[in-house]
Amino acid sequence: xxxxxxxxxxxxxxxxxxxxxxxAQLTGEMGLIAPKDIDGYVFYRxxxxxxxxxxxxxxxxxxxxxxxxxxxxxxxxxxxSAEELKLLPHPRLKEQVLFGxxxxxxxxxxxxxAVFISAEPVDxxxxxxxxxSILIGAACREMGPSCFCxxxxxxxxxxxxxxxxxxxxxxxxxxxxxxERGCILLNRISFPLEDxxxxxxxxxxxxxxxYPYPSIESWLDHFSDKYWEDMSERCLSCRACAYVCxxxxxxxxxxxxxxxxxxxxMYARIRCWDSCTGSAYRRIAGGHNPRPEEAQRLRNRxxxxxxxxxxxxxxxxxxxxxxxxxVCPVGVDITEVLQHxxxxxxxxxxxxxxxxxx
Amino acid sequence: xxxxxxxxxxxxWCSYTGADTAGIARLKSPxxxxxxxxxxxxxxxxxxxxxxxxxxxxxxxxxGCHIGECHYDSGNHRTAKRMPVLRSLLEFxxxxxxxxxxxxxxxxxxERFSRIATEFCNEIxxxxxxxxxxxxxxxxxxxxxxxxxxxxxxxxxxxxxxxKQTDGMRKAAQELLSxxxxxxxxxxxxxxxxxxxxxxxxxxxxxxxxxxxxSCTHNxxxxxxxxxxxxxxxxxxxxxxxVAVVVKPCDSRTINVQLAENxxxxxxLHIIGMTCTGVKVQPRSNGYLESLQGTQLxxxxxxxxxxxxxxxxxxxxxxxxxxxxxKGISSKALKITQLNAMSPTERMDVWLSExxxxxxxxxxxxxxxxxxxxxxxxxxxxSLWVSAVNGWGGVGLNEKRTFHLxxxxxxxxxxIGCDECERSCPVGIPxxxxxxxxxxxxxxxxxxxxxxxxxxxxxxxxxxxEEGLT
Numbered sequence: 001x002x003x004x005x006x007x008x009x010x011x012x013x014x015x016x017x018x019x020x021x022x023x024a025q026l027t028g029e030m031g032l033i034a035p036k037d038i039d040g041y042v043f044y045r046x047x048x049x050x051x052x053x054x055x056x057x058x059x060x061x062x063x064x065x066x067x068x069x070x071x072x073x074x075x076x077x078x079x080x081s082a083e084e085l086k087l088l089p090h091p092r093l094k095e096q097v098l099f100g101x102x103x104x105x106x107x108x109x110x111x112x113x114a115v116f117i118s119a120e121p122v123d124x125x126x127x128x129x130x131x132x133s134i135l136i137g138a139a140c141r142e143m144g145p146s147c148f149c150x151x152x153x154x155x156x157x158x159x160x161x162x163x164x165x166x167x168x169x170x171x172x173x174x175x176x177x178x179x180e181r182g183c184i185l186l187n188r189i190s191f192p193l194e195d196x197x198x199x200x201x202x203x204x205x206x207x208x209x210x211y212p213y214p215s216i217e218s219w220l221d222h223f224s225d226k227y228w229e230d231m232s233e234r235c236l237s238c239r240a241c242a243y244v245c246x247x248x249x250x251x252x253x254x255x256x257x258x259x260x261x262x263x264x265x266m267y268a269r270i271r272c273w274d275s276c277t278g279s280a281y282r283r284i285a286g287g288h289n290p291r292p293e294e295a296q297r298l299r300n301r302x303x304x305x306x307x308x309x310x311x312x313x314x315x316x317x318x319x320x321x322x323x324x325x326x327v328c329p330v331g332v333d334i335t336e337v338l339q340h341x342x343x344x345x346x347x348x349x350x351x352x353x354x355x356x357x358x
Numbered sequence: 359x360x361x362x363x364x365x366x367x368x369x370x371w372c373s374y375t376g377a378d379t380a381g382i383a384r385l386k387s388p389x390x391x392x393x394x395x396x397x398x399x400x401x402x403x404x405x406x407x408x409x410x411x412x413x414x415x416x417x418x419x420x421x422g423c424h425i426g427e428c429h430y431d432s433g434n435h436r437t438a439k440r441m442p443v444l445r446s447l448l449e450f451x452x453x454x455x456x457x458x459x460x461x462x463x464x465x466x467x468x469e470r471f472s473r474i475a476t477e478f479c480n481e482i483x484x485x486x487x488x489x490x491x492x493x494x495x496x497x498x499x500x501x502x503x504x505x506x507x508x509x510x511x512x513x514x515x516x517x518x519x520x521x522k523q524t525d526g527m528r529k530a531a532q533e534l535l536s537x538x539x540x541x542x543x544x545x546x547x548x549x550x551x552x553x554x555x556x557x558x559x560x561x562x563x564x565x566x567x568x569x570x571x572x573s574c575t576h577n578x579x580x581x582x583x584x585x586x587x588x589x590x591x592x593x594x595x596x597x598x599x600x601v602a603v604v605v606k607p608c609d610s611r612t613i614n615v616q617l618a619e620n621x622x623x624x625x626x627l628h629i630i631g632m633t634c635t636g637v638k639v640q641p642r643s644n645g646y647l648e649s650l651q652g653t654q655l656x657x658x659x660x661x662x663x664x665x666x667x668x669x670x671x672x673x674x675x676x677x678x679x680x681x682x683x684x685k686g687i688s689s690k691a692l693k694i695t696q697l698n699a700m701s702p703t704e705r706m707d708v709w710l711s712e713x714x715x716x717x718x719x720x721x722x723x724x725x726x727x728x729x730x731x732x733x734x735x736x737x738x739x740x741s742l743w744v745s746a747v748n749g750w751g752g753v754g755l756n757e758k759r760t761f762h763l764x765x766x767x768x769x770x771x772x773x774i775g776c777d778e779c780e781r782s783c784p785v786g787i788p789x790x791x792x793x794x795x796x797x798x799x800x801x802x803x804x805x806x807x808x809x810x811x812x813x814x815x816x817x818x819x820x821x822x823x824e825e826g827l828t
Contacts (some may be wrong), residue, residue, distance in 0.1 A: 040788050043715070045750070062717065089509050163569065234581075240721040258745070272748050273748065327721075330725075335550075
């Protein structure tokens with residue numbers, strides 16, 4: 001997707017009401033996925049009624065990962081009748097718009113693209129969903145208590161991977177077209193919008209890193225640390241951290257028989273989420289498990305994010321969204337791991353901007 | 359014409375032959391039956407029945423031998439105990455209870471078989487097709503009303519109370535470690551973010567890390583089976599390592615259940631009991647309770663009047679005596695009453711909406727101190743009890759519901775209500791409603807309160823005189 005030079009981008013001022021009016025139009029034209037309140041929890045979900053769309057939210061429980069890489073994906077179905085075997089292919093997806101994407105989630109696409117698009121073999125299911133999705137980003141008002149996106153090369157107003165970007169400005173929003181595709185969508189808005197001129201070219205002061213970012217070499221010296229045993233002792237081996245993560249992309253492939261509603265038998269190949277923190281993840285035929293201990297599994301999770309993945313594909317597999325910190329029932333904290341690897345620690349609880357040396 | 363799908367599980371020693379007897383006597387029996395011959399009605403596990411409904415059955419009939427006539431001595435006792443509980447659970451999840459029936463038919467009772475079968479068929483015909491199975495692409499969500507939060511204001515306790523308890527706990531831990539009575543103390547610490555979390559202390563000097571406060575919500579007994587019985591279930595019962603664990607009154611009941619189930623021995627364990635005034639809503643509690651974080655007591659604590667652990671070696675802190683009895687004032691109790699007042703259809707829609715959010719991360723199971731199976735039934739790869747289909751709406755909903763109901767059923771008579779499952783759920787499914795409903799069911803039917811004593815849970819014992827057949 002061709003990005004437009006910063007200087008040449010169209011920026012429009014759009015009021016809150018106009019945003020909702022525009023989204024209501026989009027809902028009718030193509031599939032819209034947007035933040036929605038479900039019983040007090042915010043999720044990116046398909047929107048049928050534009051009134052459901054949330055504009056004020058912090059971070060949805062799950063990232064947008066499940067739009068491109070669903071919890072389970074039927075890769076194909078085999079229908080068997082007395083006469084023939086029929087292979088039913090994966091349904092083609094229509095064009096859809098994703099609204100309210102947070103920069104950390106979009107940043108996660110860097111890791112997902114690296115695996116599913118850039119590396120051979122190219123994954124057709126993921127690629128198709130990526131190509132058919134237009135991303136409308138929403139800049140974060142501020143960083144939350146568990147956020148550390150700035151340390152991971154992103155920022156609350158990062159436009160990477162977005163087609164359009166919505167930023168809160170004096171009582172309304174500025175809508176900025178980042179790519180050609182976004183520009184087309186912007187130009188299709190049926191009501192007139194005023195141009196928006198940023199008061200000053202955004203020159204924000206460089207944010208102080210709150211958490212130290214270790215160099216890739218530093219991971220090599222810590223593989224055999226007793227630290228992993230100590231920190232992982234509390235781990236319950238659930239998969240919440242991986243399932244809410246915008247970059248965790250491990251999957252399992254199952255062949256299952258499925259009974260249709262009419263009693264017909266079908267065979268499906270299903271790709272479903274899996275996670276290295278679960279105890280069965282590495283179990284192999286015969287029952288042997290090369291990673292039987294929590295310490296090994298949790299260490300793998302962090303080495304994968306910052307070492308293995310970077311070695312194999314380039315980028316880190318962490319966007320600093322902090323969701324794993326939020327959901328862990330027993331307080332496993334990825335930023336503590338970063339502090340361990342660099343040998344530094346956050347000096348003040350109340351002033352996390354200061355980084356102290358141990 | 360509507361032809362209901364009725365699955366009848368028939369014991370080969372009695373009712374299967376009873377059906378034959380009916381046939382030989384040329385008695386009329388309805389033709390909607392699909393009979394499944396089983397070696398004993400005790401073989402008909404609740405999971406099997408749930409899956410039968412998931413596959414689209416309109417009714418399930420289980421027929422076994424009369425009590426006292428089981429070919430395997432007590433197989434039908436188990437069935438007799440399970441079925442009423444399963445029926446309540448399915449009813450709570452939105453199935454009409456009449457769709458599941460258990461009865462007894464001996465081999466010679468052809469007439470009885472024919473009568474029961476006809477009765478059951480007529481009942482199902484009157485009810486019409488079951489709505490239980492969620493089909494492909496079906497998406498049933500309703501707006502779930504959250505119950506109002508009780509206006510109970512918890513008394514504010516002086517920080518010194520907790521500081522004193524922290525001191526007492528640290529001293530106890532230090533002594534246990536320096537005298538080498540235990541290898542490890544499992545307690546609570548505060549992390550950099552100020553969150554309280556479980557911790558494991560091995561050195562006497564590290565005991566200063568331990569804390570006690572109103573955020574000590576974790577049930578630390580979840581770590582005991584792994585610590586004390588590291589080689590897997592039930593094979594190293596003697597001479598294992600010994601640990602000390604910090605417990606609240608609720609957690610102490612967990613230990614009673616684990617002891618009754620022989621997960622480890624009492625000698626391996628040193629219990630540091632804490633008197634408790636209730637723990638507060640944690641940042642990861644129900645979304646709609648968010649405003650109460652750090653101020654309001656957890657819903658389960660509103661219904662709890664236990665202040666001292668039932669089992670302990672050292673007690674830390676004076677039992678507070680001026681606390682009002684708060685039983686039954688939580689929004690949870692209210693919600694269960696609300697749910698019970700709904701029609702089955704409404705209730706089913708509520709539960710499907712809740713289960714729809716499930717991402718199958720299994721945090722509920724992993725955080726549960728009673729979920730001790732080395733490999734979960736729902737995650738075995740040699741017998742697929744649930745399919746891998748996941749995601750929002752559609753057939754995956756059957757799988758999610760089966761997992762949650764199955765897990766709740768496995769905890770009946772064992773769950774002590776620590777609500778760790780619900781607290782661990784990243785998407786806030788109110789799992790504890792299921793557990794609490796089953797707990798009160800077990801109390802009504804079998805006078806059993808999980809962990810109140812070392813009595814084994816009702817499902818592993820045979821019927822006693824007072825336990826009626828319903």
